Amino acid sequence: MPVTRKKTLAAVAALSATALILTGCSADGGSSDDNVLRIAMGSPGEAQIRVWDDVAAQYEAANPDVTVEMNYQDDDLYQTIGLPNLLNGRNAPDIYFEWAGARLEQRAADGFAADLTEAVTSGPIAGLFDDEVFTSLTVDGAVVMVPHSADVTNVLWYNEDIFADAGLTPPTTWAELLDTCDALNAEGIIPIASGNKDLWAAGNWLAHLTSRVVGEEAYSSALAGDTDFNTPEWIEAFGYVEELADHNCVNESVNAVDDNEGAQLFFQGKAAMHAIGSWLVSWAIDEAPDLNFDYVNLPAMPGEGNQESVIGVVTGYVVNAKSTKQDEAAEFLALLNSDENVQQFIGAELTPMTLSAASGEDIDSRTASLTSLLETAPAIVLPPDNGYDLETANALYAALAEVLGGQSSPADAVAGIDQKLG
Amino acid sequence: MKPNRTVTPYLFLVPAMAVFGFAVLFPVIMTFAYSFTEWNGYGAMVFVGIDNYVKAAQDVLFRDSFVHVLIYIAITIVLEVVVGLVLAGLVSVRRRGSLWFRVAIFTPVMLPMVVVAVLWAFVYNNDFGLLNAALQTLGLEDLQRVWLGDTSTALIAVSVVSGWVYAGFYMTIFYAAFNQVPTEVIEAARLDGAGEWQLFRRIKVPMIRNAITVALLLCITGGFQGFDLFYVMTNGGPYGATEIPTTYLVKSVFTFQNVGYGSAMAVVLTVVVVGLGLIFTRVNREKPEEVRS
Amino acid sequence: MSIDASNKQFDSARTHTAKHHAGRRTPLRIADVLFTAALIVIAVVFFFPMLWMVFSSFKTNSAIFATPFALPTEIDFGRWVEAFEVGHIGQYALNSVIVTGASVLAILLLGAAAAFSFSRYRFRGRNLFMGLLALGLLLPLQSYFIAQSTMFTQLAITDTRWALIIPYTAMGLPLAVYLLKVYLDAVPDELFEAARIDGASDLRIFGSIALPLLRPGLATVAIFSALSSWNEFLLALLYIQDDALKTIPTGLLAFSSRYVTDYGLLFSALSIVTLPMIVIYIVFNKQIVEGITAGSVK
Structure with a gap:
């Protein structure tokens, strides 16, 4: 029997040697080339x-x-x-x-x-x-x-057919946006689709919204860590996000689905609007070639900022x-x-x-x-996750998601950002 | 066993210890060392003493992540260990022909957790998911919800998936243990007029206490290390309701590049897991094996 | 359908149990039928998500949305082929095979050698080394992966297969050494002494006596090491960014984020990686169950 045992051992050794050489070769392949x-x-x-x-x-x-x-x-x-x-x-x-x-x-x-x-x-x-x-x-x-x-990392896309059928026009002011949400809800259509599981999709959109309210400078200095978020202006800005939640403006699943799934709601005509960036046009070629859609910039907000600003x-x-x-x-x-x-x-x-x-x-x-919207923009707002520290951006996004999902009051959410960032 | 003064035993041991030392022990020590620094992973490392631990003690999110994982572990003990025990009890009543059943229940254990997570994200999907569709078919529309998007259900939903996977695993362990219970004991109890339920409760379960302790240990320490399901299904959301220590750790270290702080949290977690493990092994040792020979 | 197939296989394999005849024998059988029915219901509930996955892989998006419970109208494996090709699933599977195979071989060889050392010799530091390995049984992944990743980055090991083979081997060793030592301890000393007196070298004794005796233990270790390496996710996510080196778990995640809106294709990919595992399990279920039970309970 020792012969067969030796063979077993030799076979195991040979196998493992081959395996290690094999993996070694392929592992080194990329770097030495x-x-x-x-x-x-x-x-x-x-x-x-x-x-x-x-x-x-x-x-x-x-x-x-x-x-x-x-x-x-x-x-x-x-x-x-x-x-x-x-x-x-x-x-x-x-x-x-x-x-x-x-x-x-x-x-x-x-x-x-x-x-x-x-x-x-x-x-x-x-x-x-x-x-x-x-x-x-x-x-x-x-x-x-x-x-x-x-x-442009965020505009409000809308489905032209749904709007035409419902006799709606794309909203240009905050009040119009809320009215549009109510009207669409009455028709049983999701007003705005958003897939915010990873926090940046609605985060980008709502950050732009807050910048319009607190003003570009306050926005930038808070995100740069120079000033606190817990100010009456930021709380006011978050209050508008709460109104979105109160009017059921976004899909119920907003914080459970990712941006791809959010887009899918819009592509399939389940949602009348979609808050996302310029890349949607490119996606639509593959996903929904027959969809008639166009965009408006974020509706004008009551507030300090430039109401024509573009986030990009x-x-x-x-x-x-x-x-x-x-x-x-x-x-x-x-x-x-x-x-x-x-x-x-x-x-x-x-x-x-x-x-x-x-x-x-x-x-x-x-x-x-x-492209021309961005080129002619009177003010450009940088997205938090691209233009600023990622941890700060994430804290802001998480707070916005909480308010959008009806989990926190504006005051609590804003206080939470500073607390989180220490 | 021969006392041996030559280098031979070391030659046999060195390869294993080298790999283990290089990939586990040394990193454990380094993680401990990092926990006293502020470091982004590549720049200058600054010694900060126990600042990171002070920060961790005050970090509400970190504390919440522990609460979440404890809830998760509590639910999975029921869904995995208790359900596994009951299933094993059912199957052991009639061993013949139960193979197909054990195969069906055990199959999920074989699948990569990522596959399971992606599949169940679809089951929970609120547009076309199996669960909401089933509720609709049954006329229970009121119960439909965004399972992974609702703070009150997300953690439970993830735990259920974990239960789906591991109930079969624990059933298998318990089934093997039940098979080792001497038939004479069971027959004797049966002659005394014990029903199946009494047999299960009074004879079988007490006799496999050891296997149950091990299962609990596995379930608890394994629960602390959970990651795949959470990362793929919710990544900590909604609103941090499913943030567990591991997902929080990965975010801190790899997304925000706080290596020092992440290391401190890792050390805390390690102490908890190793501590629990030691307590369990001690408890197990104190109770000498009663059943398994 | 997989249930049926597996059912039949097992039934025919166990005809000697005479289960079918027993079914008509005594009046107690109503309870029996109810009992079996209960088991079937539980099994179906457990199995249903997987059936749904396979059915959905043959459907279009709109069919998945509209009739989630319906059987597919046609079985077209074209989608599976498409998913296999565009999803690089063959590449991911090959990577998984290489990484798992190399890790398991290394665990078996190094683990057996270490167990041999612990079991057959007394030497300075023995208890220390055994203690360190025993600690490895309890240490969670979180206790080392942070420093491990910075180390691997600095040593330029990340984005090579070594980045997975080395940690998978290290993680598998403690349990392997522990289990194999239990097996070796049970071997009577005389066997080894006889060989030693015949003048066999230590290496020879290890190779021609210990390893063959360890075969059942090695099989057990191989099974649970293979399963955990095959399914490992966190380290694979952190260490492998190169698509050509991804294993099935991370590769599938990449796939699912790239084709997230083509549900049929995604279900096809999920089915492709799931079915072989189910087949392997059905074929080897006895060994796998034994391996896993031994690996966790001992």
């Missing part, structure tokens, strides 16, 4: 993924020795755990998606944002953009991001300062913004910020009007 250009982003939706994959193929065709590896992550995961882990990880991306503002500054401070000044002034990206767009993307004198799109943020792509392929990365970003690819993105309902985009003919009218 220098010819891979890695690009990371939150998933931009099927339509745009097709364009990205095509741009990657174009780049590989032009540079046969380089492989482009796309990493599309879940949006929320990317924003929170995903990107920091990726940047600190072994296969760190060479190019990654980021939001302009506090987050971008933090990346630059941590040494993850390459200086692209030369690339945009005299390098491959020169001449593609209006120079002015780079002012907000400059940190310590260096351009650190190539912009891609300017997202520039997003774009950063080249990792630790990348060994910064030149290739710049070339890729130039290719991404070539005339042909810009037209492809427009086809996928994303309007790149290049000069060439303006000459595009088939930009969706809503997308075009959103």
Whole structure:
């Protein structure tokens, strides 16, 4: 019997050795291979993924020795755990998606944002953009991001057919909005769909609402941690959120479903309005191609702020300062913004910020009007989670969700924010 | 066992201890060390003494997360251990032909929790979910609700899923234990005129007390470590009603990058879990095994 | 339908129990029928979510909304194929197999070696090492994953398969060592002494005597290590961002957030990862149940 036993042992040893070698090989594969250009982003939706994959193929065709590896992550995961882990990880991306503002500054401070000044002034990206767009993307004198799109992160979308059938017009003031909610509720239609499980979807919308009431400056200083939230102005602002709850303006499931499911209520005609950002147009291509819908900016609020303000943020792509392929990365970003690819993105309902985009003919009218809404906005409000510290943003979002869900009074919720932030 | 002064025993031991030390013991010590610092995970580390523990003691959300996990554990003890015990009792009354039943009840244990969580998020979905649809079919529309969006039901809803998964697990453990109860004891009780229920209550359950203690330990310490279901189904919501220590910890460390504070909370949690584990093993040791040979 | 299939299989496998004949024998049988009916009801309630999942995978969104309880009008596995392909489920499954396989092999080999050391030798530090491993039985994941993740990041282990294989192995070792030691302790000393007198080296004794004797114990350890590695989620979520390396739990989560509005496709993906597990369980249920019971009760 010793013979068979020895065989068993040898087999186990050989198996485990093979297994370890196998895993070793595949584990090391990515890092030792220098010819891979890695690009990371939150998933931009099927339509745009097709364009990205095509741009990657174009780049590989032009540079046969380089492989482009796309990493599309879940949006929320990317924003929170995903990107920091990726940047600190072994296969760190060479190019990654980021939001302009506090987050971008933090990346630059941590040494993850390459200086692209030369690339945009005299390098491959020169001449593609209006120079002015780079002012907000400059940190310590260096351009650190190539912009891609300017997202309006929240407007009020409405279903034109439902509104026509119910004889309603899109609300432009607070009182009209509440009346519209009442009228729609009477028809058995959810007035406003929102999927706020991850807190930012309604959070963005209601933060914009509060900024209109407390004023842009008070909004910004509270989120920056310079002033408290517990002021009569903030309580008043939260009071309007409570009115939304009192009038049953949002779906009952608001804090139980995520943004995708919220959009689905709107796409399926169960909800007449949907408070979300400009990317809805792009989603609708795949999800609800026949839906007739348009948008209005947040209705005017009684309050301190500029009632024409727009909540929005520039997003774009950063080249990792630790990348060994910064030149290739710049070339890729130039290719991404070539005339042909810009037209492809427009086809996928994303309007790149290049000069060439303006000459595009088939930009969706809503997308075009959103772009001009942002460009002509008298005041731009930054979304809390992109423009400010994430923990502060989250505390504000959680408080807004509580009031919207009828769980807390405005005063308690506002006091809770300061308490949470210590 | 031979006393041995050579290096041989260490050679056999080193690989296991190296992996265990590297991936568990050393990180445990480092987590403890981090708990006295303020650190974002990559920048400068600042020593802050016991500030993080003071903060944790005052942190209402952290305290609430403990309350939630205790409620969760209490519910799962009923839905997993008690239900498992009853199911095992039912099955052990007639062992023949019960295999298919045990298979059906045990199957959920095999599934990744993420699969279970995604599936049950659909069961609870208020638009097309199975639960609301069933209530509608039964004419109980009044009971319909947004199960995962209502603070009064979300925690229970998650616990029920946990029960669905683990009731079969505990049933299997108890069934094996019941099978070890000597038939003579049962036959003797039967001759004395004991009914099935009395048999179950007075003979079978007391005789598998050991297995029940272990099950309780598993249920309690396992409950403190729950994460998958909560993360996928509610991620702490609605309004923090299902925030448990682990989800709160992950948020603090990985979303807000408060490594020091998160570590302090992890240490507190570790002390609680290890402490409970030690108490249970002590209790178990004091009562010498009565049934299992 | 899976219930029926499994039912029949087990019934035919146990015909010798003569259950069907027993059913007509004595007057007590009414209670018996009621009892069986109760079991069936409980089983169906337990199994229903899974049946619903499989039925829904063959339906369109509107059918899922409109008639949640109806049987699908047609069984078209096209959706399953689609889900398998667009969802990279093959890739995730392969990753799970590699990670689980490597972890289990490492646990078996390292665990058996350590158990052998503890069981057959007395040496300085033995109690300390055993105590440390016993502590490992109680330590929750939360006690180490924070520092582990910063360590793995600094060592550039994250986003490799090692980031999962190493911790899964370390987490599985305490129970493996403990269980295998119990098995080895039960082996009479004479067996080993005889080999030693024949001049066998320690390694030889371990390989040709201890390991074969441990086979039932190794099977038990393999089963519960495999299940826990296969299903582990938190570390996989934190350490693996690269889609090509994701295991089934995190991969499925990525899938579900990408196709969240195509419910039929999602149900298809869920069914695809669920059914093989059910089949494996039905085939190996005896070993699995024994393995899990031994792993948790001992």
